[in-house]
Amino acid sequence: MVHQAQGQLVQEVATGGLQAPPSRYVLREKDRPTTNGGGAAAPPELGVFPTVDVGRLAEPGDVEEAAKLQAALQSWGLFAVTGHGIPAALLDGIHKVATEFFHMPSEEKLKCANKTDTGEFQNQGYGIDRVDTDEQVLDWCDRLYLQVQPEEARQPRFWPKHPPSLAKLLHEYSLRSEQVAKQVLKAMARALGFADDFFLGRHVGEDMVSWARFTYYPPCPRPDLVYGLKPHTDNSLVTTLLLDPDVGGLQAGFSIPDDGSWVEVPVLAGGELLVVVGDVMEIMSNAAFRAPKHRVVASERERMSLVIFYLPEEERDMEPAEELVGEARPALYKKLNVKTFTDGFWDAFALGEPTIDFLNVRVDDKEATTAVSAA
Numbered sequence: 177m178v179h180q181a182q183g184q185l186v187q188e189v190a191t192g193g194l195q196a197p198p199s200r201y202v203l204r205e206k207d208r209p210t211t212n213g214g215g216a217a218a219p220p221e222l223g224v225f226p227t228v229d230v231g232r233l234a235e236p237g238d239v240e241e242a243a244k245l246q247a248a249l250q251s252w253g254l255f256a257v258t259g260h261g262i263p264a265a266l267l268d269g270i271h272k273v274a275t276e277f278f279h280m281p282s283e284e285k286l287k288c289a290n291k292t293d294t295g296e297f298q299n300q301g302y303g304i305d306r307v308d309t310d311e312q313v314l315d316w317c318d319r320l321y322l323q324v325q326p327e328e329a330r331q332p333r334f335w336p337k338h339p340p341s342l343a344k345l346l347h348e349y350s351l352r353s354e355q356v357a358k359q360v361l362k363a364m365a366r367a368l369g370f371a372d373d374f375f376l377g378r379h380v381g382e383d384m385v386s387w388a389r390f391t392y393y394p395p396c397p398r399p400d401l402v403y404g405l406k407p408h409t410d411n412s413l414v415t416t417l418l419l420d421p422d423v424g425g426l427q428a429g430f431s432i433p434d435d436g437s438w439v440e441v442p443v444l445a446g447g448e449l450l451v452v453v454g455d456v457m458e459i460m461s462n463a464a465f466r467a468p469k470h471r472v473v474a475s476e477r478e479r480m481s482l483v484i485f486y487l488p489e490e491e492r493d494m495e496p497a498e499e500l501v502g503e504a505r506p507a508l509y510k511k512l513n514v515k516t517f518t519d520g521f522w523d524a525f526a527l528g529e530p531t532i533d534f535l536n537v538r539v540d541d542k543e544a545t546t547a548v549s550a551a
């Protein structure tokens with residue numbers, strides 16, 4: 177339920193020598209990042225933070241790299257990617273220019289505001305994430321959210337005209353990022369013993385939809401009291417992230433050991449991208465791959481990240497691939513429409529709930545037993 181009042185830009189809240197975040201941002205004590213495991217080193221079960229070379233993954237004979245991907249998917253569900261061939265100047269350029277965008281006066285940025293022509297909130301554009309209730313604890317970030325693919329679905333009114341190179345750099349970066357996402361999806365198919373076109377082509381279709389999210393985390397006077405971005409799993413098959421090369425804050429949440437630990441994702445300063453498995457992949461793979469929970473802890477320094485989410489086309493249905501369902505492993509998730517899922521993501525996100533639980537997508541044990549015995 178979209179609230180009438182959508183709240184202030186965090187960047188405006190954060191100006192003028194603010195001593196502490198206003199109460200709308202302050203978490204209950206039990207949720208605060210410092211009292212809740214607050215970014216520990218990885219437990220030994222997780223191993224070192226995984227890095228995969230996508231150039232090597234493209235060579236089907238490279239079993240060593242395939243094994244690294246497999247291990248990364250079974251442990252963290254997210255990993256750094258090297259060997260993508262994206263020029264450092266492009267990565268650097270898009271990061272700088274997008275940061276410049278957030279440094280421009282609000283008046284300029286609000287030309288791309290996340291409002292429809294009649295002033296209603298909509299996901300696309302510049303602003304804060306959707307506010308649904310007065311009780312919702314707000315995240316310490318502003319964002320610019322844009323549909324990137326298919327190209328004909330882009331809505332130019334939300335694409336910044338300033339800085340002038342931003343749109344062109346986003347376009348160039350998105351072409352490169354798409355190649356990375358596709359390489360990873362092909363390798364994930366191979367990791368399950370299928371051909372490259374198992375996800376891309378067969379279960380996802382030929383054309384993916386993609387959304388870019390630039391997130392700006394203004395300097396926060398008390399990072400221990402707020403979330404930069406609340407815990408969530410991504411609404412995607414896979415997500416590529418260009419993290420801030422200087423300021424960390426992304427943390428992954430694990431249930432090993434089962435104490436709600438949060439583990440720091442390292443700052444990637446060598447031109448690596450990060451790839452994260454999303455909910456849609458968890459469903460389609462029948463939980464062969466799981467979407468990791470993650471969150472961002474704010475900082476006293478500003479931070480900017482660029483994320484691209486890859487999804488199947490809206491009108492398609494998603495469900496566990498039939499090849500991954502059998503007597504030994506019944507379908508763990510129900511079939512549902514991609515658009516229903518992505519719309520549900522925003523409702524769930526505002527509540528801070530996982531979309532899969534919010535939309536009741538999991539098949540419960542009783543249903544699973546009935547489905548198997550009926551088959």
Ligand SMILES: O=C(O)CCC(=O)C(=O)O
Nearest residue numbers: 389391410426472481483
């Ligand atoms: O800013 C980051 O590092 C992560 C952002 C993120 O998880 C998201 O936009 O889904």
Ligand SMILES: [Fe+2]
Nearest residue numbers: 408409410470
């Ligand atoms: Fe995310």
